[in-house]
Amino acid sequence: MPTSSPSLTDLWPRGVAANTAAPADVLLRLLDPAAGEARRILCEERRPPDEVMDAIVVHPEWRVRRSLAGNPHIRPAQRGRLVEDPHDLVRATVAAGPRPRMRPPQPLPDDVVVTLLTAREPAEPGLLTAGEIVSELLSSWQVTASFRYRMRGHEHPAVRYLAMDVWSLLTPQEQEALLGDPDPDVRSAAARRRAESLAAGTEDLPERGRVRWQILHNDPLSDAAVAAAMADPESRWCIAGNRHTPAAAVARLARDADPAVRLRVAARAGLDQAVWAELARDPHEQVRTRARVQPLPRTPEQCRAVDHEMDEGDHDCACTLLESCTESDLDWYRACAESGEVVLRLVAATFPALPADLVARLAQDPHEEVRHRLAVRHPLAPAATVLAAFVARPRQRAHLLMQSRLPRTGLSHLLDHEDPEVRMLAAADPTLRQAPAELLADPDDRVRRAAAANPLFAGETLEALLHDPVTAEGAAANPSLPAARLHALLDRADLPRLTR
Numbered sequence: 001m002p003t004s005s006p007s008l009t010d011l012w013p014r015g016v017a018a019n020t021a022a023p024a025d026v027l028l029r030l031l032d033p034a035a036g037e038a039r040r041i042l043c044e045e046r047r048p049p050d051e052v053m054d055a056i057v058v059h060p061e062w063r064v065r066r067s068l069a070g071n072p073h074i075r076p077a078q079r080g081r082l083v084e085d086p087h088d089l090v091r092a093t094v095a096a097g098p099r100p101r102m103r104p105p106q107p108l109p110d111d112v113v114v115t116l117l118t119a120r121e122p123a124e125p126g127l128l129t130a131g132e133i134v135s136e137l138l139s140s141w142q143v144t145a146s147f148r149y150r151m152r153g154h155e156h157p158a159v160r161y162l163a164m165d166v167w168s169l170l171t172p173q174e175q176e177a178l179l180g181d182p183d184p185d186v187r188s189a190a191a192r193r194r195a196e197s198l199a200a201g202t203e204d205l206p207e208r209g210r211v212r213w214q215i216l217h218n219d220p221l222s223d224a225a226v227a228a229a230m231a232d233p234e235s236r237w238c239i240a241g242n243r244h245t246p247a248a249a250v251a252r253l254a255r256d257a258d259p260a261v262r263l264r265v266a267a268r269a270g271l272d273q274a275v276w277a278e279l280a281r282d283p284h285e286q287v288r289t290r291a292r293v294q295p296l297p298r299t300p301e302q303c304r305a306v307d308h309e310m311d312e313g314d315h316d317c318a319c320t321l322l323e324s325c326t327e328s329d330l331d332w333y334r335a336c337a338e339s340g341e342v343v344l345r346l347v348a349a350t351f352p353a354l355p356a357d358l359v360a361r362l363a364q365d366p367h368e369e370v371r372h373r374l375a376v377r378h379p380l381a382p383a384a385t386v387l388a389a390f391v392a393r394p395r396q397r398a399h400l401l402m403q404s405r406l407p408r409t410g411l412s413h414l415l416d417h418e419d420p421e422v423r424m425l426a427a428a429d430p431t432l433r434q435a436p437a438e439l440l441a442d443p444d445d446r447v448r449r450a451a452a453a454n455p456l457f458a459g460e461t462l463e464a465l466l467h468d469p470v471t472a473e474g475a476a477a478n479p480s481l482p483a484a485r486l487h488a489l490l491d492r493a494d495l496p497r498l499t500r
Helices: 008-018 024-031 037-044 050-057 062-069 076-082 088-096 110-117 130-138 145-153 157-169 172-179 184-199 210-218 223-230 233-240 247-253 259-266 273-279 285-292 300-311 330-337 342-349 356-363 368-377 383-392 394-400 420-427 437-441 445-452 459-466 472-476 483-492
Strands: none
Touching: 008 024, 008 037, 008 472, 008 483, 024 037, 024 050, 024 483, 037 062, 050 062, 050 076, 062 076, 062 088, 076 088, 076 110, 088 110, 088 130, 110 130, 110 145, 110 157, 145 157, 145 172, 157 172, 157 184, 172 184, 184 210, 210 233, 223 233, 223 247, 233 247, 233 259, 247 259, 259 273, 259 285, 273 285, 285 300, 300 342, 330 342, 330 356, 342 356, 342 368, 356 368, 368 383, 368 394, 383 394, 383 420, 420 445, 437 445, 445 472, 459 472
């Protein structure tokens, strides 16, 4: 059965919810249950003003608070205000991270993570246990490896426990401290990690599974274990990247028949100069390139940064961001920005601390992907570079639309662009010479709504747009509407006025 079209009184509150000029006393009316979809838009699809956010955090309906807990437009610290919410699904949404997830989210503040990790089970059972909420947190990308490392000596055992995830980064003294931890669960987990490391020193490794993979990748191996791994193609690939693999075995792996194994060797931080030179002449192009772009000496962090860019085959992906437990070498990133190797310039473009002079240099890079990567990743990317990436990379638009770096003015040249999402951006430009009336008849309804929200429309024209079902929602989002008119629209929608 076909659904009926929304009425004007449904469309107006939705537009008001998105109106960036609407004052707090207008937006607060949308927290009433009668606001329907408009309430969700306000709580999930924009950054509410501080006064409105304060009201959402203490709102009596948990679904309203949960909407804010998953809002991707607000900072992690603001979402973290709900970390001790009385409803488990609100806390779980903070732990799971914002939705939709265009890319791995920014990490939660340390105190928020600690609160989630140390929460006790509530007296009254809910839909989720505290442990299930922690599981959401640990799979959300909101807890960094550096947090796990920094908290190895935390007073609470549930926080210290996370150090097991970075066991190979710990010094022998730090490992011994965890092996003697006063908490039995921490001691037991540390003992398991130690046993796994000791197993690497024997020939008797697990036959398959995560533990075997982890040992072959990370732990020192006995001669017998190395010999056994060399006889298995999958294991050879693993130990080719293990920093503890003996030099003689690395030299053999550099001549392996599988180019994937040789590529892993070419990406090692600790590599003999003669082996590096041999790989730089490898018959496989990717192996040659991997060796050539990063001469010796090199650090593990530098190798990870180069690997990250070389592995990014899909340049429109929601790219993950690298994080390090150690201080980055700014001089190396400077050299990358000035390199003739495209891969190294890509590395520099993703480094958020790259100084402004080199950002300006990369913004003029002859390689399009360097410019686009800079636009998506770097906080100092010039507006023109960001706009070019928005036009050229549709899958990055949702992310770029949330960035203040994306220009909202000077877009008249895009009004007739073939892509409706680009016309939408241009339609809202308040500096156009005249209101984009031609876009009010655009075949895409999103463009029509964006055009109706342009503040160049005012007076009788704007009133006409408010009463046309095609443009009513966009017109209600128009920032030129005064507060009194916004209140009147909500009055017509039967939303109650606030009582003080």
